[in-house]
Amino acid sequence: MQVVLDLDGLDALIGVLRQDGRVVVGPVLRDDAITLAELGSAADLPSGWGVGTGPGHYRVRRRQDTAVFGHSAGPQSWKRFLHPPRRALISSDPAGFHPVEDNAPDYAFLGVRPCDLAAITKLRQIVGGRAPFVVAAQCTEPGEVCFCASMGCGPAAGSGYDIALTERIDSTGHRFLATSGTGEGAEVLARVPARAASPDDVALAEQDVEAAANRMGRAMPELDLRDLLARNRDSAHWEAVAERCLTCGNCTMVCPTCFCVSVEDTTDLDGNAERSQRWASCFEIDFSYLHGGAVRTSGASRYRQWMTHKLGTWHDQFGTSGCVGCGRCIAWCPAGIDITEEAAALAGSEQP
Amino acid sequence: MTTWTPTPYQVVTRTVETHDSVTLVLRPVAESLPAFSPGQFAMLYAHGIGEVPISISGIPGDGTLVHTIRAVGAVSRALHDAGPGTVIGVRGPFGTAWQLDGAEDLLVVAGGIGLAPLRPVLGHPAKRTVLVAGARTRQDLLYQDELAGLSDVDVVLTVDHGDHDWHGRVGFVTEPLASIPLDPDRTTALLCGPEPMMRFCARTLLGRGVRAERIQVSLERNMQCGIGLCGHCQLGPLLLCRDGPVTGYPTAEPLLLAKEL
Ligand SMILES: Cc1cc2nc3c(=O)[nH]c(=O)nc-3n(C[C@H](O)[C@H](O)[C@H](O)COP(=O)(O)OP(=O)(O)OC[C@H]3O[C@@H](n4cnc5c(N)ncnc54)[C@H](O)[C@@H]3O)c2cc1C
Numbered sequence: 039m040q041v042v043l044d045l046d047g048l049d050a051l052i053g054v055l056r057q058d059g060r061v062v063v064g065p066v067l068r069d070d071a072i073t074l075a076e077l078g079s080a081a082d083l084p085s086g087w088g089v090g091t092g093p094g095h096y097r098v099r100r101r102q103d104t105a106v107f108g109h110s111a112g113p114q115s116w117k118r119f120l121h122p123p124r125r126a127l128i129s130s131d132p133a134g135f136h137p138v139e140d141n142a143p144d145y146a147f148l149g150v151r152p153c154d155l156a157a158i159t160k161l162r163q164i165v166g167g168r169a170p171f172v173v174a175a176q177c178t179e180p181g182e183v184c185f186c187a188s189m190g191c192g193p194a195a196g197s198g199y200d201i202a203l204t205e206r207i208d209s210t211g212h213r214f215l216a217t218s219g220t221g222e223g224a225e226v227l228a229r230v231p232a233r234a235a236s237p238d239d240v241a242l243a244e245q246d247v248e249a250a251a252n253r254m255g256r257a258m259p260e261l262d263l264r265d266l267l268a269r270n271r272d273s274a275h276w277e278a279v280a281e282r283c284l285t286c287g288n289c290t291m292v293c294p295t296c297f298c299v300s301v302e303d304t305t306d307l308d309g310n311a312e313r314s315q316r317w318a319s320c321f322e323i324d325f326s327y328l329h330g331g332a333v334r335t336s337g338a339s340r341y342r343q344w345m346t347h348k349l350g351t352w353h354d355q356f357g358t359s360g361c362v363g364c365g366r367c368i369a370w371c372p373a374g375i376d377i378t379e380e381a382a383a384l385a386g387s388e389q390p
Numbered sequence: 391m392t393t394w395t396p397t398p399y400q401v402v403t404r405t406v407e408t409h410d411s412v413t414l415v416l417r418p419v420a421e422s423l424p425a426f427s428p429g430q431f432a433m434l435y436a437h438g439i440g441e442v443p444i445s446i447s448g449i450p451g452d453g454t455l456v457h458t459i460r461a462v463g464a465v466s467r468a469l470h471d472a473g474p475g476t477v478i479g480v481r482g483p484f485g486t487a488w489q490l491d492g493a494e495d496l497l498v499v500a501g502g503i504g505l506a507p508l509r510p511v512l513g514h515p516a517k518r519t520v521l522v523a524g525a526r527t528r529q530d531l532l533y534q535d536e537l538a539g540l541s542d543v544d545v546v547l548t549v550d551h552g553d554h555d556w557h558g559r560v561g562f563v564t565e566p567l568a569s570i571p572l573d574p575d576r577t578t579a580l581l582c583g584p585e586p587m588m589r590f591c592a593r594t595l596l597g598r599g600v601r602a603e604r605i606q607v608s609l610e611r612n613m614q615c616g617i618g619l620c621g622h623c624q625l626g627p628l629l630l631c632r633d634g635p636v637t638g639y640p641t642a643e644p645l646l647l648a649k650e651l
């Protein structure tokens with residue numbers, strides 16, 4: 039099903055999803071960044087706000103138009119909702135061990151970028167949980183640190199969405215081509231005021247998305263990254279990255295697929311205990327702790343672990359890449375380290 | 391998620407093995423877990439303190455679990471100190487098992503607490519079983535009485551530091567490996583101990599003609615879930631809680647040779 043919504047239609051879509059009892063989460067402008075929060079209506083969307091990004095750089099900026107999805111990935115990702123920073127797992131008391139029910143609400147995610155759509159699939163493959171209702175927003179304007187096209191994750195939305203929107207503002211107005219990806223998506227769309235999509239609407243949206251593929255700020259080098267990383271465990275290049283890397287772990291926190299957690303106990307005064315998980319980073323020294331000391335103490339070994347997992351060993355463990363090309367790790371690295379440049383440099387260092 | 395919820399077991403007996411190690415026999419309080427195979431491990435939870443990976447060190451076949459625990463930190467100390475009646479949370483069985491199918495001669499090589507996960511293998515009906523076990527000192531050798539009573543296993547014990555009550559070998563486990571009689575074409579070798587020990591032993595055995603595919607090692611990394619969710623147990627491409635701990639040497643060797651992997 040393909041229809042065209044205007045801004046009121048988008049507002050109605052949010053309304054319908056809320057009526058069905060879903061918590062609708064989408065992009066909002068907050069603290070000088072585009073973050074993710076519950077949406078009450080389309081008025082909460084960051085209309086007219088875009089972002090400028092670069093290595094170690096992220097700034098919101100005013101757009102010339104009123105686009106609501108005219109921004110690339112922000113500091114948060116949907117990971118925050120599907121795999122919260124902290125989650126209770128079990129409680130333990132004299133009567134035994136009790137699972138803590140996952141009381142996550144029934145989410146609808148609105149404005150999910152194609153890279154993040156792929157990230158949601160990769161993350162859920164590992165952490166499971168209830169599937170959210172997904173309203174994707176195809177990319178027509180990639181950012182400076184984006185490279186989803188070279189990771190095969192955008193700018194067109196791949197599988198996994200219920201509804202995909204393509205935003206367009208031109209002389210005929212501000213509108214969204216809405217395409218259903220599932221029966222549930224079609225049912226929801228049928229309840230929203232919209233007009234039928236013309237062949238022109240569809241063709242324009244396709245053109246816009248295709249053009250975006252050629253305007254990516256960056257690209258991953260075209261070679262077998264899994265092999266590249268597997269044969270470069272002992273490369274001197276890791277030392278070169280370590281000279282710049284602060285091992286702060288920002289890259290793992292902002293990454294929409296990084297899933298690692300540490301598990302810890304807390305006890306109350308009555309002696310009841312709760313075990314919970316919290317986001318962990320392979321850059322923490324204790325991450326690889328064994329009796330006697332950590333396995334990965336050098337910065338070089340920790341950066342190697344991170345990048346190798348993202349681009350290489352994720353394939354071995356989960357049959358796919360751990361990177362979707364969202365560029366967050368580049369923008370939020372205080373040292374401006376760029377995973378695409380490091381991959382290229384590693385490949386370059388191999389040449390005799 | 392129920393995968394995180396331990397099943398309560400109760401300590402039935404606690405046997406002191408050495409100055410820092412005990413063997414616990416655990417009986418299910420109500421429900422029991424599926425059967426464990428030699429080489430696999432459980433996550434043992436000490437109430438309010440934490441949960442750690444501990445291998446199965448015996449398979450009596452009566453629904454009880456046997457674990458040998460060396461006290462080295464907060465959680466292992468709490469488990470070590472658990473007396474009869476104490477309830478311990480157990481999750482498992484996790485990980486890969488020793489591959490014994492088609493094994494003719496078994497060569498079992500253990501360093502320190504590494505003997506615990508190999509103990510269930512000593513009862514395997516191989517044509518010939520040789521155990522080479524080492525420890526720092528006489529006081530650190532596990533299961534000494536039991537090993538002395540094994541009639542169908544050739545037992546070679548060695549300690550790094552001898553004393554006047556020790557009449558056996560002094561030196562690392564690699565030394566007897568270089569000289570004990572073995573038929574390389576029939577030998578399946580199972581190794582568990584510190585990584586450098588396993589590397590040296592494997593190199594010695596390869597030098598004696600044992601095929602790399604017939605050498606298995608049990609690898610160790612930090613483990614916080616046992617079920618592929620925490621990411622701590624990675625060793626290169628492997629998630630050791632799932633793809634290990636028992637790993638074939640052709641896979642393990644390049645990973646063990648890389649520094650800080
Ligand atoms: C597959 C496997 C099987 C094992 N089998 C046995 C066994 O049969 N008997 C035995 O005594 N020990 C065994 N160990 C080692 C045992 O798990 C550690 O001694 C224990 O985790 C130490 O935890 P702690 O809290 O007492 O010590 P601390 O040093 O305080 O450790 C803090 C945390 O670090 C991690 N950690 C520390 N050391 C290790 C380690 N060596 N391996 C994995 N994680 C570690 C744990 O998450 C632990 O909670 C095994 C380890 C693995 C990976």
Ligand code: SF4
Nearest residue numbers: 293361362364365367
């Ligand atoms: S590694 Fe970087 S670019 Fe790739 S998904 Fe993670 S944050 Fe995005």
Ligand code: SF4
Nearest residue numbers: 283284286287289371
């Ligand atoms: S690569 Fe950048 S963000 Fe990641 S740990 Fe190093 S300094 Fe921090």
Ligand code: FES
Nearest residue numbers: 616620621623631
């Ligand atoms: S122990 Fe958590 S992933 Fe292996």
